[in-house]
Amino acid sequence: MSEDKHHHIVPYRLYVIVLVALLALTFASIGITSIELGEYTVAAALLFAVIKSVLVLTYFMHLKYDKPYIKLMVAFVFAIFVVVIVITFLDYLYRV
Amino acid sequence: MAEHQHAHIEHPDMYDPESSKIGMWLFIFTELLLFGGLFIVYSVYRYLNADAFHLAAEELNTFIGAFNTVILLVSSMTIAMSTTALQKGHKKVAIALLVITFLIGIGFLVNKYIEWGVKFSHGIWPGSEQMLNEMSQGEILFFGLYFVMTGLHALHIIVGLIIMGFAMRGVANGKVNAKRPSLLDNCGLYWHLVDLIWIFLFPLFYLIH
Numbered sequence: 248m249s250e251d252k253h254h255h256i257v258p259y260r261l262y263v264i265v266l267v268a269l270l271a272l273t274f275a276s277i278g279i280t281s282i283e284l285g286e287y288t289v290a291a292a293l294l295f296a297v298i299k300s301v302l303v304l305t306y307f308m309h310l311k312y313d314k315p316y317i318k319l320m321v322a323f324v325f326a327i328f329v330v331v332i333v334i335t336f337l338d339y340l341y342r343v
Numbered sequence: 344m345a346e347h348q349h350a351h352i353e354h355p356d357m358y359d360p361e362s363s364k365i366g367m368w369l370f371i372f373t374e375l376l377l378f379g380g381l382f383i384v385y386s387v388y389r390y391l392n393a394d395a396f397h398l399a400a401e402e403l404n405t406f407i408g409a410f411n412t413v414i415l416l417v418s419s420m421t422i423a424m425s426t427t428a429l430q431k432g433h434k435k436v437a438i439a440l441l442v443i444t445f446l447i448g449i450g451f452l453v454n455k456y457i458e459w460g461v462k463f464s465h466g467i468w469p470g471s472e473q474m475l476n477e478m479s480q481g482e483i484l485f486f487g488l489y490f491v492m493t494g495l496h497a498l499h500i501i502v503g504l505i506i507m508g509f510a511m512r513g514v515a516n517g518k519v520n521a522k523r524p525s526l527l528d529n530c531g532l533y534w535h536l537v538d539l540i541w542i543f544l545f546p547l548f549y550l551i552h
Contacts, residue, residue: 256430257423266420273412273545277405280550292546299542307423307535309528317368324372328379335383339390 255312265306272299363525367532374499378540381492385547388484395481400552402467403489407458408549411451412541418447419538422507422531432521434514441511441527444534448504455497459490489548496544499537506530 276295280288305311310318389396425440466473469490474483510530513519519526 257427259424259427262420262423262427266416269416270413273409273416276546277409277550280546280552289551292550296543296546300539303419303535303539303542307419307538308532313364317365320368324375328375331379332383332386335387336390339387 257306257309257312261306265302269299269302272302358523358525360523360525360528363529364532367529371532371536374536374540378492378495381488381495382543382547385488385492388481388488392479392481392484395479396485397552399478399482399485400548402462402465403549403552404458404461405549407454408545411454412545414447414450414454415538415541418444418451419535421447422534426524426527426531429514429519429524429527430521434517434520437514437527438511441507441514445504445507445511448500448507448534451500452497455493462486492544493548496537496540499540503530503534503537506533 272295276292279291279295284291304321310321421440422444425437425444428434428437428440462468467486468474469487474486478486507530510519510527513526
């Protein structure tokens with residue numbers, strides 16, 4: 248039974264689809280940052296990067312097919328990182 | 344006594360794919376700490392020196408950065424496909440895909456060499472006279488971070504290639520196979536991590552200007 252779980256084989260086709268999506272997002276992010284968006288440029292670039300990394304984590308790094316506790320562990324670590332960034336900037340933005 | 348002896352018997356076959364995977368993820372978390380710290384340093388300095396970072400980023404070649412992004416994404420796909428091939432028992436396909444991934448990794452490093460070479464020929468390297476005399480504090484910080492972060496990333500590419508070499512050998516001699524794919528799986532996870540880091544390095548250094 249556990250054999251089945253360990254040997255989930257991801258079809259080649261799915262990887263190709265994910266790659267096409269990643270490349271499309273890359274070109275979209277190059278396109279959008281070449282437009283003058285002012286302060287939103289950084290936000291747009293980061294948004295695209297986040298979407299791309301979710302795709303890599305989910306499909307290439309196999310998290311979609313992993314047990315829930317591994318998904319939780321990874322999500323938790325990324326959440327901690329986001330919290331640290333937010334706290335750092337709360338400090339810098341509201342310094343007198 | 345018998346029990347005591349039993350405790351000292353070596354178990355040559357301790358293969359456990361699940362703990363291998365957890366071990367790899369724990370290692371990846373430490374890598375995130377390393378690069379995460381640098382990303383925080385980058386974002387704080389960028390916030391404090393917005394104009395200088397804007398100006399300095401213009402110096403970077405978006406084309407070569409984008410090219411490296413594309414080939415690294417392709418290499419992530421080929422190594423992921425290699426794990427699929429191994430699970431299907433297609434050993435030769437798995438090796439071929441690993442070789443392609445390896446060559447793309449080398450290609451990435453060659454591009455990086457060319458890119459850094461151009462910077463060096465313009466007199467830009469950490470602590471160069473050009474940097475110290477003609478650049479503002481913010482620009483010096485930008486290029487310092489650029490060299491440290493892309494350099495550390497390139498170092499990870501080199502380590503990834505070495506691990507890939509071991510995975511290739513394992514697949515070739517049959518020690519890594521459909522029933523024991525952990526070395527290849529973990530090699531893939533590491534390579535995807537390197538890709539993941541680049542996904543953030545690329546927009547932060549090359550695109551935001």
